[in-house]
Amino acid sequence: MLLLEPTTCPGLFYSTPAQDGPLSRLRIPAGLLTAPQSEAIVHLADQFGVGAVQITNRANVQIRGVQSGIPTATLKHLQAMGLASPIASVDAIRNIMGSPTAGIDRQQLVDTRPLVQSWNRYLISRPDFAVLSPKFSVCFAGGESVCVGDRPNDISLVALEVDGQIHFQLHLSLGERGDTPQAVGVLIKPESTLEVLAALAEVYRDYTIQGSDRAPKPRLRELLHNWGVEAYLRLAEKRLSWRLQRSEPRINPAPANKTGHLGVHPQRQLNFSYVGVVLPLGRLTTHQLQGLTSLATQYGSSTLRLTPWQNVLLPDIANAHIIAVQQGIEALGLSTSTTHPWSAIVSCSGMTGCKSSATDTQSHALALASYLEQHVTLDRPLNIHLSGCEKSCAQHYPSDIALVGVATADRPSYTIYVGSGSTQFGQELYREQAFESLPVMIAHLWQTYQNHRINPDETLGEFASRHSIAELRQMISTPNLATGGET
Ligand code: SF4
Incomplete structure (x- = not known):
């Protein structure tokens, strides 16, 4: 039966309590999912959850509201399907990140999928790695246009060409939580990558064992801060x-365009394309997931790819079938548009999944997207980030609009930031505004921006950054918006 042990990171064997019931998570290395695996997830969510799944920002699949135990026979079946680790104690280690367009991206230098699969097999067969922090994370970036090299991970291997040869440059998490890993001046041949990764993981394991009684377990960045990069590399070399x-x-990888993978894109395989589907906060009903799986089986290669931007790609679609696939996606109530309001909004787990949250960010994000869908037409991508507290787990790059939850006695409220400015979130536009006033205000802000932007390429964030707070308030003032909480 499912073990309901409290832990900060959920797995399939170790669920995490959340407001809407225990939360279970399946690791999907690099988000690569076969049709039979996807159907097994549909069955699992229908039988033990609430008939819905959520793709996370590490391309995991979360099943919410798992009220009853998952029987041992089901867990064994999931292990046999490659959806659960053979050793339960390492199942909670973070998912391996890879570009969702690995192997099909026209810009890639190397197909990282074999490396992802090999490293995953190695990682989940090592019971001694169970001592590591469950947040230990490894990323493979093969030079794809849909780049994941800037995403926060403990270790990133980023492909580049040196003297006509492909190497991976080693990047380590030297900064603060959420920072992009930094290149440390080491080049690794693709065939040596797993050996180097194993050595780096073993040195980190030994560091962790030295403080074995500590909770939470030390992150790799602590080792790097205490020992320095050189000492870490020398011990790995031994x-x-x-x-x-x-x-x-x-050069470090540039941040990816978070909507660049949506819509239809030609693959490196002639006459084939992939189709990026936008999901509302990564959510899918099991009916929708089954529908996408059927489309992938009928028109593609019976595979789906989950993205770290909480969306899904259907790869390997013959160009002659693109229209049929798009119609099938629309029939499921989903969209492929980069300007759909769902693609504009990112939210952390909020109150339903995190004790630190002051607000129910997920419900508010869905309500905001629904309002924008009915009241404005987005003619270029917009980026709105809702965070339940100032830690900002779900997004580590600037947004056009950031809403940060504030604990108030009577009503859910947010402080609103726009563009770039003196805080990590941008310029503070209003403090402690009731959520109910925000959809109207954001629609006004969007319309004001559309009417006054320099040209269609100017983003809302750039527009906001070239105006003072007083000017912005004047332009978007609405009768319903309180004026308290001056900055
Ligand atoms: S940003 Fe804050 S509230 Fe949201 S998940 Fe992270 S810690 Fe929790």
């Missing part, structure tokens, strides 16, 4: 039979 290749650190 486990290898060769020296790491040193070089000047090269």
